[in-house]
Amino acid sequence: MPLRIKPSPPHSDGQVAELADLFHLLGDGTRLRIVLACLHAPVSVNSIAGQLGLDNSLVSHHLRLLKAARIVRAERRGKQVFYVAADAHIRRVVTDLLAHLAEPGSGRAR
Amino acid sequence: MPLRIKPSPPHSDGQVAELADLFHLLGDGTRLRIVLACLHAPVSVNSIAGQLGLDNSLVSHHLRLLKAARIVRAERRGKQVFYVAADAHIRRVVTDLLAHLAEPGSGRAR
DNA sequence: TTAACAATTGAACAACTGTTCAATTGTATA
DNA sequence: TATACAATTGAACAGTTGTTCAATTGTTAA
Numbered sequence: 197m198p199l200r201i202k203p204s205p206p207h208s209d210g211q212v213a214e215l216a217d218l219f220h221l222l223g224d225g226t227r228l229r230i231v232l233a234c235l236h237a238p239v240s241v242n243s244i245a246g247q248l249g250l251d252n253s254l255v256s257h258h259l260r261l262l263k264a265a266r267i268v269r270a271e272r273r274g275k276q277v278f279y280v281a282a283d284a285h286i287r288r289v290v291t292d293l294l295a296h297l298a299e300p301g302s303g304r305a306r
Numbered sequence: 307m308p309l310r311i312k313p314s315p316p317h318s319d320g321q322v323a324e325l326a327d328l329f330h331l332l333g334d335g336t337r338l339r340i341v342l343a344c345l346h347a348p349v350s351v352n353s354i355a356g357q358l359g360l361d362n363s364l365v366s367h368h369l370r371l372l373k374a375a376r377i378v379r380a381e382r383r384g385k386q387v388f389y390v391a392a393d394a395h396i397r398r399v400v401t402d403l404l405a406h407l408a409e410p411g412s413g414r415a416r
Numbered sequence: 417t418t419a420a421c422a423a424t425t426g427a428a429c430a431a432c433t434g435t436t437c438a439a440t441t442g443t444a445t446a
Numbered sequence: 447t448a449t450a451c452a453a454t455t456g457a458a459c460a461g462t463t464g465t466t467c468a469a470t471t472g473t474t475a476a
Contacts, residue, residue, distance in 0.1 A: 216333055219330075252423070276422060297325055385452050
């Protein structure tokens with residue numbers, strides 16, 4: 197029996213669609229910066245907007261999409277609403293890819 | 307000296323923009339399926355189109371973008387042009403994320 | 417209640433983008 | 447050369463989407 201090399205595993209349409217949705221949401225620069233801003237600790241909408249120099253409204257719009265996709269989680273404290281990355285899974289995805297980009301000679305392939 | 311917890315590392319604008327670009331290109335379902343089709347071995351444009359049920363022209367358009375971003379690499383053999391994932395880096399990014407999605411209870415956060 | 421602060425929402429606009437179709441370029445064979 | 451096959455290219459269209467602005471909801475303090 198010959199050695200089988202990388203049978204190129206089949207992927208369900210659902211999995212691919214889910215992955216594409218995740219990529220699509222993180223594929224906007226503004227939205228990605230928002231995710232990075234609340235990746236490790238809860239941050240208020242105002243704080244994110246101030247930190248990134250964006251309009252309050254714009255940040256809220258993006259956070260609504262990120263929340264709907266379960267990428268971030270909302271938590272209200274008094275007047276403010278704090279957002280944070282939904283779980284360790286999301287954190288790993290983003291930090292892993294940033295690490296990948298930082299790899300020597302990985303800027304964009306060889 | 308108190309223990310510093312997750313200083314939330316600063317990310318250069320260039321890194322974030324690069325990462326967003328990568329996400330953006332993989333964020334389209336059709337384009338992601340094309341990348342998956344030639345992830346482990348070189349495949350001709352016709353083969354990709356036939357396999358995915360897409361028009362030849364559409365596949366070529368997408369491959370042009372993927373090639374410009376150095377996500378795939380082109381190689382001509384006679385009449386046909388074969389495309390394959392640019393390097394191990396790209397392969398890891400995609401396969402890792404697919405694995406992440408396959409994790410128990412990871413469909414979208416907890 | 418009133419006032420001030422924080423966040424959300426909806427409408428509207430411009431910019432972008434995925435797709436289709438037709439025409440063209442490149443390559444190999446008769 | 448001529449023919450067929452493979453891939454690329456460009457224009458044009460429709461649909462999507464990021465952003466702005468104004469108005470509204472929710473919360474706390476005076």
